[in-house]
Amino acid sequence: MSLSLDDKLLGEKVQNYCSSSEDEDTPAPTSNVKRPVSRASSKGVVQTGPKGVIEDWRNYKKLEFEKKEEAETKRKEILQKHSLTCDPNAKGYDSDDEDKEFMDWYNKKRIVELQSKFASKWAGITFGKVTTLTHTNYVEEIENEEKVVTIIIHIYEDNIPACDAMNGCIQVLSQKYRNVKFCKVKASEAQVSRNFVENGLPALLAYKNNEIIGNFVALADTLGEDFYAADLEAFLHSYSLLPMSID
Structure with missing residues (x-):
């Protein structure tokens, strides 16, 4: 049998290859395709096709539920x-x-x-007091501090009840959290606007690794005009600005 152009391009015919040019009466070769194996369900009935898939899914969900129950019990x-x-x-x-x-x-x-x-990182780093900042040392006290130290700065002004309360609170907390650097700076030294003095005090700024991580203004609206160290402590903890301790 001579090869056609298609045969030459595609290669010689393989066994069972059918071409329209061949005799249509030639019987087709016997297929060697294997039939799918039947599966028996848990009830002993042979399941094939969609029913077998559904049965497998039910068994899988049952096993999954049992594993969850076992894990919860443990x-x-x-x-x-x-x-x-x-x-x-x-x-x-x-x-x-x-x-x-x-x-x-x-x-x-x-x-x-x-x-x-990580205690070694804080070795020898203790404060235990409130540092007073001015416009000359403000930037230096932040940029030259160790990267692991949290710095909390109170911006205040005299004769404002909430600012007086805040100064008393950070003094108490500086004794309890000696690895946190508490500072205070007058609004005039920080060179803020009069509008900020009238509406934004007391204010707290939090820094770590030369980046600001907290900025809170008009805290009298949150804490009131008269509050205690425990109130400020809870507030700072809610923003993860103080280290945790365990009794």
């Missing part, structure tokens, strides 16, 4: 080992409260561990 067992009481019949016992209490304790513990890990 988690509760671990939490219960660390809870304050192991007696589920004890007065006031609440598994949800126990879980939350343990997770709070664990999170605080991890924070302290991480702080201890």
Whole structure:
């Protein structure tokens, strides 16, 4: 049999190749295609096609649910080992409260561990007082500080009740958080506008690694005219500007 132009371009015919130029009465070769293997369902009935797929999906979801239940059971067992009481019949016992209490304790513990890990970075860096800034040393006190130190600056003016309260609060916190650099600067020294003095004080700025990480103005609207160190401490903690501690 001579080869056509198509045969020469595509290569010689392979076995079972059919061409319109060949005899149409030639019987087609026997197919060697394998038929899909039937699957038996959990009920013993053979399932093929879509029914088999559905059955497989149901079995998969059942197995997935069982694994989730097992994982949840193990988690509760671990939490219960660390809870304050192991007696589920004890007065006031609440598994949800126990879980939350343990997770709070664990999170605080991890924070302290991480702080201890990097404690060498703060070695020898202590303040314990409020530093007074002026227009001549303002930039220097920020740019020349260690990168790990958080700097909190109070912009204030005399004879403003909320500013007086703020100065007292940062004095107390500077003794408690000795690795945080607390500063204060008069609005006139910071060269802010009169409008800012009248409407924006007391104000707090927070810096770390020469970058501003917090900017709060008109804090009397948030804390009131007269507030305490604990109020300011909670406020700064809410913005992660103070290191955590564990009792």
